[in-house]
Amino acid sequence: MRLRLDSLFGRLFGVLLLAIVLAHLLAFAWFFHYDQPPPPGPPGMDQQGDGPPRFGPPSNRRPRPWFGGPVVPLTFQFVCLIIAAWYGAKLLTRPIQRLSDAAERLSENLDSPPLEENGPREARQAAHTFNLMQQRIREQVQQRSRMLGAVSHDLRTPLSRLKLRLEQIDDVKLQGQMRQDLDDMIGMLDATLTYLHEQRTSEALQWMDVQALAESLSENAQDQGSDVQVSGTCAPLQVQPMALRSCLNNLIDNALRYAGHALITLQDQKHLLLIRVIDHGPGIAADKREAVFEPFFRLEGSRNRNSGGVGLGMTIAREATERLGGQLSLEETPGGGLTAVISLPRP
Structure with a gap:
């Protein structure tokens, strides 16, 4: 995998790597400072400069502070990793949250503003794809509405002519049945257009x-x-x-x-x-x-x-x-x- 610094993977990897390196550098500096022996004295002398050399466990180490030991470097490592994990989680969840908010706005209003195409490379690509999807959905809805509106308009003219020609039919029963069928067709056209209008209508609360x-x-x-x-x-x-x-x-x-x-x-x-x-x-x-x-x-x-x-x-x-x-x-x-x-x- 090619590492790009403008990608989400590159930023997350860089944050974790920086935290690990800083934590280990502090640990090395801590132990180097407190575990180095002092400069050697005269031969055969102890740290106080008198008496015979002492045997047993070495006592020529620089004294550590009261909070000494590995507590400080380990604590710093722990804090660095927590900060890196928190920042990494923010990097991962922020693009997902932006997409979730945009999808919710889109479900309520097809004309909602597009997503800003910024951030890591993956987030920019996702935002660009989402904006293209929103534009295509809007165009398809508009095209469907135009098509159905045109069909409705074109159908009304022959249906109206048929209703006029019904008056020339002598059979009253047949005339009534055909008029009912024509009224049903016109009613279905009106109801369908109303339904489509309700679907694409968006209002503010x-x-x-x-x-x-x-x-x-x-x-x-x-x-x-x-x-x-x-x-x-x-x-x-x-x-x-x-x-x-x-x-x-x-x-x-x-x-x-x-x-x-x-x-x-x-x-x-x-x-x-x-x-x-x-x-x-x-x-x-x-x-x-x-x-x-x-x-x-x-x-x-x-x-x-x-x-x-x-x-x-x-x-x-x-x-x-x-x-x-x-x-x-x-x-x-x-x-x-x-x-x-x-x-x-x-x-």
Whole structure:
């Protein structure tokens, strides 16, 4: 492996090597200073210069300080290695943390600023690759949106002409069936474009009065003759306003479509806000409750296309909840029906 000083490996190797060399140099200097014999005296004399030479263990060593012995050099070695290990760990984890933060920002907003391409060579390469990936994802999303927008626009013209030509059909039953099919196609186009718009929409977090939002949605529905009630209270929460509104709108529409009424309950907890949208309609079997979150999935029976849905409302609601950092689940309403539970964390 070629050693480059601007690489992560080169910097980490250099830090550890420097720490080891400094620690050993201090150890050598320590023992050299305190273990050297003093200059020799007259022959046959001891250190005090009188008396016969002494035998036994050598006593002509320079006295060590009270904290002598190997304690000081070993302690210095230990400290040097700890500092080197700490700095090496910082070198290793800093690029990973930067990539993790950038990936989290990218998951929330495709237009987030790119990573700065600095630091060790491996970190620069990873940042450059990440920025290229972000640019390609953004271009693919924009291209897909343009393509679907063009397809939607081009399809609307022949569909509108078909609806006009239906008036020339004398068979009233056939005319109604064909009109229903055309309305379904137009509805699917609109729902698909709405779903794609929800996916690419990014908002900043804002403090919002969730209780006021729920009451506003209830009043709007009541003005249109629908039965939507609200109960419970909650404190303001930091959310993406359009995402939360989209989620609640789809859940309320789902309840009204299949049950004809909806009840929104708010339950404020210390670290969590629970929003429930309750209906007493036909409900959903337990083994199908996760499947309804798949795009264009429709249940047989009462919850199908004839009820007016195209299978995207629950998908949009769950993805909006996940953008808020929460969870959306479905439960059986006591007494029959379906309860959608939104769990939103409080910071």
